[in-house]
Amino acid sequence: MKSKQQRGWTVWLAAVALLCAPMFAMAEAGDIKCLKCHDETNKPGLHILQTPHGMIGDERTPFAKEGCASCHGASLDHADGDKDNRPAPDVTFREADASTGNAQCLTCHVGEQNTHWQGSAHQRENVACASCHSPHAASDPVLDKTMQAEVCVTCHVEQKSAMVKPFRHPIREGEMSCSGCHNPHGSTADAALAKTTVNQTCNMCHADKRGPFLWEHQPASEDCTICHSPHGSVHQAQLKQRGPWLCQTCHMANFHPSTAYSGTGLPGASRPSGAQQMLAKNCMNCHNQVHGSNHPSGARFTR
Ligand code: HEC
Ligand code: HEC
Ligand code: HEC
Ligand code: HEC
Ligand code: HEC
Ligand code: HEC
Ligand code: HEC
Ligand code: HEC
Ligand code: HEC
Ligand code: HEC
Known part of the structure; x- marks a missing residue:
């Protein structure tokens, strides 16, 4: 009769065999050698086997090919070395010249999303x-x-x-x-x-700004970033500058006063006439279609 301890071992070994089945399947690929030392107790763990790269059934993946070596190179000196003499693996992805590691990835990831990788910033x-x-x-x-x-x-x-x-x-x-x-x-x-x-980039999500409009506002059909800071701004609607100053960078000499609006003219000040161009939505109080208008009489973007 087996002792309690022996039974424990049998169960344990069976469990290990089951869990390791995918690894044994890789034995031909030689990964067992790496996994002897780089097991789940060691960085970086075996999580990679749960990722698309670990899909042994997919013949394109590293683990259907040369396993760890598909990325790190054969690294035989490293694997066969000992505590006192263990050369680095062939590829560590910490090389000063990034192209060494990148070349490993690019053996498989050519084209598609990487079409413009060469020459990219x-x-x-x-x-x-x-x-x-x-x-x-x-x-x-x-x-x-x-x-x-x-x-x-x-x-x-x-x-x-x-x-x-x-x-x-x-x-x-x-x-x-x-x-x-x-x-x-x-x-x-x-x-x-x-x-x-x-x-085109902005309009993927902001289709309502795409146009073509019956009345185009030239800067809006040209480049959204003339007025907006795409990464963030301290001004409402991510504007580069607040109205009316934003508009006045281009519109100074129209039939509205041809001087720049400033803080004067607010209610209670001596020139209340300027207030409607300054308060609330300033120029957009009236020109509320600054991205373009499809209204028959929307030439001035007021409707
Ligand atoms: C006999 C044990 C052993 C085997 C077998 C082994 N390694 Fe290692 N490996 C280590 C140890 C220990 C380290 C810790 C770093 C050091 O000081 O060398 C390490 C580090 C690494 C590193 C990190 C290197 C760095 O500089 O960041 C990588 C990558 C690596 N091993 C890949 C592999 C691959 C791939 C295989 C199989 C071809 C493998 N190892 C086989 C023991 C082993
Ligand atoms: C798809 C490519 C790829 C495969 C396959 C791969 N690695 Fe790695 N490995 C990397 C990259 C990239 C890094 C460096 C960045 C990181 O840590 O994620 C790395 C880092 C490591 C490190 C150092 C981790 C640390 O934190 O210091 C070890 C050890 C390692 N790999 C071992 C292995 C072993 C063992 C296998 C096989 C079971 C393997 N790698 C398979 C790409 C890969
Ligand atoms: C041996 C070929 C091979 C190598 C080498 C390789 N990959 Fe992959 N990679 C694949 C395959 C196959 C897939 C799965 C693609 C799919 O499902 O369409 C994949 C998927 C990916 C994904 C998507 C993962 C996900 O979770 O969706 C990323 C990101 C990726 N690889 C990056 C890398 C990087 C970075 C390297 C180098 C460190 C690398 N690959 C090396 C073949 C490889
Ligand atoms: C600057 C960061 C960055 C670098 C450098 C980078 N990638 Fe990516 N990669 C990403 C991001 C972010 C995504 C997701 C893109 C998306 O959501 O549209 C991605 C997606 C991918 C995918 C597709 C994943 C999927 O959706 O299936 C692969 C494969 C991939 N990268 C491989 C590589 C390879 C190979 C290299 C080196 C030649 C590389 N990447 C360099 C950030 C990066
Ligand atoms: C390891 C550092 C690093 C990481 C991480 C990184 N970048 Fe970069 N990125 C750079 C460097 C360096 C440049 C070139 C100099 C510059 O424009 O700042 C650059 C340039 C860019 C550019 C300008 C491209 C051009 O053609 O002018 C964009 C956009 C960019 N990165 C986006 C991203 C995105 C998105 C991510 C994350 C998915 C990312 N970066 C992650 C370092 C990095
Ligand atoms: C991937 C989709 C996407 C893309 C691409 C995109 N945006 Fe947006 N944008 C959003 C989302 C989501 C919000 C938040 C909407 C909300 O909270 O109602 C937003 C909000 C904004 C706002 C602020 C709206 C407000 O009421 O404060 C502005 C301005 C804006 N985007 C401009 C741009 C510009 C300019 C570009 C191109 C450089 C751009 N967006 C590209 C998704 C996108
Ligand atoms: C001439 C300057 C200007 C240009 C160019 C411009 N915008 Fe705007 N945008 C504004 C102003 C001003 C507001 C605030 C409107 C308000 O307060 O009524 C705004 C608001 C927005 C908003 C949030 C409110 C809304 O109407 O949905 C989004 C999103 C937006 N713009 C996207 C874009 C996109 C996308 C482009 C490029 C196609 C663009 N903008 C070009 C001036 C501009
Ligand atoms: C809403 C669209 C949008 C999003 C989201 C976005 N960017 Fe950009 N980014 C742009 C546009 C448009 C430019 C072109 C230059 C400009 O107008 O700032 C740009 C330029 C850049 C540049 C080059 C800057 C320069 O001065 O040449 C970098 C780097 C960058 N973005 C990084 C990022 C990073 C990192 C993120 C995420 C945190 C991000 N971007 C998110 C639209 C976006
Ligand atoms: C980058 C410069 C620029 C900015 C900033 C700008 N515009 Fe314009 N705007 C133009 C141009 C160019 C035209 C076309 C003028 C023409 O056809 O004579 C125009 C036309 C107009 C028109 C119609 C006038 C006409 O004669 O057809 C109105 C109204 C207008 N803009 C309002 C605004 C408002 C409100 C803002 C602020 C949200 C603003 N603009 C910001 C350049 C700009
Ligand atoms: C109280 C309403 C109102 C406000 C506020 C306002 N406008 Fe106007 N704007 C008008 C009207 C009305 C017209 C003429 C419309 C028409 O002829 O159909 C006009 C016309 C224009 C024109 C076309 C001028 C031309 O010669 O045809 C421009 C450019 C313009 N406004 C820019 C601005 C700017 C920039 C601001 C903010 C500093 C502003 N407006 C604030 C009502 C306003």
């Missing part, structure tokens, strides 16, 4: 795929709308401060992310925008 500035991606995490934070921006703003401090301004896109709320407007792998547009022009 990130590629030119030695940014690694692994600066943004964490293939060992069960869920890669940069692919998660609610966590992506945290990854980006480790480097982009200007956008980090814009993100906390009072008027901004709902990024911190997780409703959208930087990649709503940008392709982090590069694009043919300036600032790696997701679409060819600023307006």
Whole structure:
């Protein structure tokens, strides 16, 4: 009769065998060797087996090919080394020249979202795929709308401060992310925008501003960022400047007074006539269709 302890062992071994079945399937791939030391008790853990990269049934994945070696290189000297003499793996993704690690990823990820990687700002500035991606995490934070921006703003401090301004896109709320407007792998547009022009990018979500309008407002059909700060602003509606000053950067000499409006003329001051151009929605009190109008008599964007 088996002792209680022996029975315990039998159950334990059966459980291990079951749990390890996928790993044994990789034995041919030689990963067992790596996993001998890099098991679940060690960084980085085995979470990678739960990700799309771990899908052994998908013949395109690393674990259907050479396993750990698909990314880290064969690393035989490392695996066969000992405590006192263990050379680094062939590829650690910490190399000073990011292109070494990137080349591993690009053996599989050519085309599609990476079509414009070569020549992109990130590629030119030695940014690694692994600066943004964490293939060992069960869920890669940069692919998660609610966590992506945290990854980006480790480097982009200007956008980090814009993100906390009072008027901004709902990024911190997780409703959208930087990649709503940008392709982090590069694009043919300036600032790696997701679409060819600023307006096409904005209009993916703000379709009501797309036009064509019967009466176009030239700056609005040209470039939304003439008036808006896409990353955030201290002014309402993410405007770059408050009205009426925003409008007056271009409209000074029309039949409205051709001098710039200032703080004078508010109710109680000596020139109450200026008030309607200053208060509440200022110029937009009357010109409330600044993005363009489809009204037959909307030439002045008043309707
Ligand atoms: C005999 C144990 C052992 C085996 C087998 C082994 N490693 Fe390691 N590995 C280590 C230890 C210990 C470290 C800790 C870093 C060090 O000081 O070398 C490490 C570190 C690493 C690192 C991090 C290196 C860095 O500089 O950030 C990677 C990547 C790695 N191993 C990959 C692999 C791969 C891939 C295999 C299989 C080809 C493998 N290891 C096999 C023991 C092992
Ligand atoms: C899809 C490519 C890919 C595969 C496959 C892969 N790794 Fe990694 N590994 C990376 C990248 C990228 C990093 C560096 C960034 C990070 O830690 O996420 C890394 C980092 C590591 C580290 C260092 C972690 C640390 O925090 O210091 C070890 C150890 C490691 N890998 C071992 C392995 C082992 C063992 C396997 C096989 C079970 C494996 N890797 C499979 C891409 C991969
Ligand atoms: C051996 C080929 C191969 C290598 C090497 C490889 N990948 Fe992948 N990767 C794949 C496949 C296949 C998928 C699954 C794609 C799919 O489902 O359409 C994938 C998926 C991904 C995904 C999406 C993951 C998700 O959770 O949806 C990311 C991000 C990614 N890879 C980044 C990387 C990075 C970064 C590297 C280098 C560190 C790398 N890959 C190396 C083949 C590879
Ligand atoms: C600047 C950060 C950054 C860098 C650098 C980067 N990526 Fe990405 N990657 C992202 C983000 C963000 C997404 C999600 C895009 C989206 O939501 O449209 C993504 C998506 C992906 C996907 C598709 C995931 C899916 O949806 O199936 C793959 C594959 C991928 N990246 C591979 C790579 C490879 C390979 C490299 C290096 C050549 C790389 N990435 C460099 C941020 C980055
Ligand atoms: C490891 C640091 C790093 C990370 C992480 C990073 N970037 Fe960058 N990014 C840079 C550098 C360096 C440049 C080039 C200099 C600059 O414009 O600031 C750049 C440039 C850019 C540009 C301008 C592109 C152009 O063509 O002019 C955009 C847009 C951008 N990054 C978006 C992102 C997004 C979105 C993320 C997160 C998904 C991200 N970055 C993550 C370092 C980083
Ligand atoms: C609503 C769309 C939108 C979102 C969301 C967005 N951007 Fe941008 N970004 C733009 C536009 C448009 C530009 C072009 C330059 C400009 O007008 O500021 C730009 C430019 C940039 C640049 C280049 C700046 C320069 O001075 O050349 C970087 C870097 C950048 N964005 C990073 C980010 C990061 C990081 C995030 C997420 C925290 C983010 N962006 C979110 C629209 C957006
Ligand atoms: C991925 C979708 C998406 C894209 C692309 C996008 N936006 Fe937005 N935008 C939103 C969301 C969501 C809100 C918040 C709406 C709300 O709270 O009602 C918003 C809000 C705004 C607001 C503030 C509205 C207010 O009432 O304060 C302005 C202005 C704006 N966006 C301009 C732009 C500009 C300019 C671009 C292009 C550079 C752009 N957006 C691209 C989704 C997007
Ligand atoms: C000539 C300056 C100007 C340009 C260019 C401009 N806007 Fe606006 N936008 C404004 C003003 C002013 C407001 C505030 C309107 C108000 O208070 O009634 C506003 C408000 C908004 C709002 C929030 C209120 C609403 O009407 O939904 C969104 C979203 C918006 N703009 C998107 C865009 C997009 C997208 C573009 C490019 C197609 C763009 N804007 C171009 C001046 C401009
Ligand atoms: C970047 C410069 C610029 C800014 C800023 C600007 N506009 Fe305009 N606006 C124009 C141009 C150019 C036209 C076309 C003028 C023409 O056709 O003679 C125009 C036309 C107009 C018209 C119709 C006038 C006409 O003669 O057809 C009105 C009304 C108007 N803008 C109001 C505003 C208001 C209100 C604001 C502030 C929210 C504003 N504009 C901001 C450049 C600008
Ligand atoms: C009290 C209402 C009101 C306010 C406030 C107002 N406007 Fe007007 N604006 C008008 C009317 C009415 C017209 C003429 C409309 C028409 O002819 O159909 C006009 C015409 C214009 C024109 C066209 C001028 C031309 O020569 O045809 C421009 C440009 C303009 N306004 C800009 C502005 C700017 C900039 C502000 C803010 C500083 C502003 N308006 C504030 C009512 C207003």
